[in-house]
Amino acid sequence: MQVIEFQIRTRQHNEMIDITAEVESIVEKSGTANGICLVFCPHTTAGLTINENADPSVRRDILTELSKIVPENDPDYSHSEGNSAAHVKASLISSSVQIIIENGRLLLGTWQGIYFCEFDGPRERKILMKIIEG
Amino acid sequence: MQVIEFQIRTRQHNEMIDITAEVESIVEKSGTANGICLVFCPHTTAGLTINENADPSVRRDILTELSKIVPENDPDYSHSEGNSAAHVKASLISSSVQIIIENGRLLLGTWQGIYFCEFDGPRERKILMKIIEG
Amino acid sequence: MQVIEFQIRTRQHNEMIDITAEVESIVEKSGTANGICLVFCPHTTAGLTINENADPSVRRDILTELSKIVPENDPDYSHSEGNSAAHVKASLISSSVQIIIENGRLLLGTWQGIYFCEFDGPRERKILMKIIEG
Numbered sequence: 001m002q003v004i005e006f007q008i009r010t011r012q013h014n015e016m017i018d019i020t021a022e023v024e025s026i027v028e029k030s031g032t033a034n035g036i037c038l039v040f041c042p043h044t045t046a047g048l049t050i051n052e053n054a055d056p057s058v059r060r061d062i063l064t065e066l067s068k069i070v071p072e073n074d075p076d077y078s079h080s081e082g083n084s085a086a087h088v089k090a091s092l093i094s095s096s097v098q099i100i101i102e103n104g105r106l107l108l109g110t111w112q113g114i115y116f117c118e119f120d121g122p123r124e125r126k127i128l129m130k131i132i133e134g
Numbered sequence: 135m136q137v138i139e140f141q142i143r144t145r146q147h148n149e150m151i152d153i154t155a156e157v158e159s160i161v162e163k164s165g166t167a168n169g170i171c172l173v174f175c176p177h178t179t180a181g182l183t184i185n186e187n188a189d190p191s192v193r194r195d196i197l198t199e200l201s202k203i204v205p206e207n208d209p210d211y212s213h214s215e216g217n218s219a220a221h222v223k224a225s226l227i228s229s230s231v232q233i234i235i236e237n238g239r240l241l242l243g244t245w246q247g248i249y250f251c252e253f254d255g256p257r258e259r260k261i262l263m264k265i266i267e268g
Numbered sequence: 269m270q271v272i273e274f275q276i277r278t279r280q281h282n283e284m285i286d287i288t289a290e291v292e293s294i295v296e297k298s299g300t301a302n303g304i305c306l307v308f309c310p311h312t313t314a315g316l317t318i319n320e321n322a323d324p325s326v327r328r329d330i331l332t333e334l335s336k337i338v339p340e341n342d343p344d345y346s347h348s349e350g351n352s353a354a355h356v357k358a359s360l361i362s363s364s365v366q367i368i369i370e371n372g373r374l375l376l377g378t379w380q381g382i383y384f385c386e387f388d389g390p391r392e393r394k395i396l397m398k399i400i401e402g
Binding site for chain 3: 001002095131
């Protein structure tokens with residue numbers, strides 16, 4: 001199947017945006033019954049993860065803790081753009097998620113949602129999707 | 135190929151359980167000669183990783199270090215269920231692993247095993263698998 | 269398509285090596301028009317990530333910060349080989365990356381490169397690749 005691209009607008013410097021509905025909708029429109037779906041982030045200061053879709057405090061805690069693990073400012077950072085923390089977080093979180101498609105639906109756990117993780121916003125961002133049938 | 139689901143029982147709060155034999159057995163039973171295998175964790179306080187299969191001290195060190203990086207208790211956690219550390223670790227470790235299948239076998243390195251990482255146990259957990267031939 | 273293996277020589281204890289050109293070249297030689305490419309690291313003290321391909325200071329900052337997050341020496345490490353930090357980093361970074369192939373090319377963002385992350389070098393290392401058409 002062809003590659004699908006969609007855009008999102010982030011509003012905060014660090015932010016997790018639920019993109020499950022967009023991904024699910026693209027899978028439904030594709031008519032794919034079974035296969036896998038690769039969701040890919042083509043940016044180096046953002047990433048993708050799967051985590052809890054219910055209580056928003058989980059996202060808050062993930063972002064807070066990530067900023068403790070990778071401090072925004074560190075005198076040892078050498079990159080002149082000043083966004084090294086965002087690059088480190090992107091590599092810790094990963095540039096893609098893979099989800100199984102079964103009977104035309106994303107096979108996520110009850111509490112799972114797919115999140116775009118912005119680490120250097122606010123910005124216009126894009127997300128790529130590729131479905132492999134099988 | 136259809137989705138395969140299997141269950142495991144974790145025994146510790148933080149634990150890495152070797153699931154390589156189960157994954158290998160499912161690949162063998164599927165009769166797949168070549169392709170890729172997606173192993174997916176449908177939980178938000180657990181994850182999957184590939185790491186050393188020989189000395190169990192490696193798993194111990196990974197779990198100990200993860201608990202230093204992401205403390206179990208932090209006054210800044212806001213999630214009322216008290217398991218924010220488990221959610222953060224899940225996103226750091228990732229919800230899936232992908233392995234190449236060649237001549238009916240998982241193409242892992244000599245020292246590699248596939249691990250289910252429990253961060254909020256003990257619990258009954260399930261693991262999903264999807265094979266794409268090609 | 270068959271599995272492709274290539275070798276690299278790392279020169280530092282901690283090092284990020286750009287392998288984008290090798291991966292791109294293998295995709296081109298395969299003649300694959302569309303699909304996904306799985307790049308897999310069969311080692312447990314190294315990993316793969318996608319991050320900035322322009323300013324080399326970004327790689328330096330990622331490696332420096334990873335070594336602060338996961339200290340090389342920790343009295344709590346029990347693994348006798350003394351490379352526990354490398355194992356922890358490998359699981360944080362991940363053993364594989366997945367990239368979309370479109371019209372015979374890797375669909376990476378403008379600033380993205382694929383990096384082999386050495387955490388216990390210098391060593392001879394190998395990298396596996398599998399392309400799934402679709």
